[in-house]
Amino acid sequence: MEKRDFYLYINGQPVPVSEEVYREYYRAEDKERYFMGRLKKGHTKVNPETKEIRYIPSRELSYEQLVEQDWQFAATGDSVEDRVVRADLIEKLRAVLHSLSTEEMALLEELFYLEKTEREVAGLYAVSQNTIHYRKNRLLDKLRKLMEK
Helix, strand or coil, X not given: CCCCCEEEEECCEEXXXXXXXXXXXXXXXXXXXXXXXXXXXXXXXXXXXXXXEEEECCCCCCHHHHHHCCCCCCCCCCCHHHHHHHXXXXXXHHHHHHCCCHHHHHHHHHHHHCCCCHHHHHHHHCCCHHHHHHHHHHHHHHHHHHHHC
């Protein structure tokens, strides 16, 4: 009997393997294909004692089948409650921002809206980075307290 070469293709490249590995690989692949087919197609089962034939439907449903069965799907977006809470927080934040001084608003704008670093802002105001850091933390504490009211 002549010896055969066995190959498995991995990423399009043939890889030589033993006959045992080759057969096991394809046995597992066939088994997976068999079970996937059973999931996708309905099948019948016969009770040997009563000779009753029972149809077992597919376990994989299409979107159309789910809609026909009146399945309810969770909303993908935010719930109404989340939107209302977010709108309230935004409105409260706007009111709090209007209560800030012009210097505080300027610092807030530079750091958070224009996304400048503390060092860049310190250069603009001709102060140290530590001073800007201290002012930023004070401003955030003030905003936190005003938002909690």
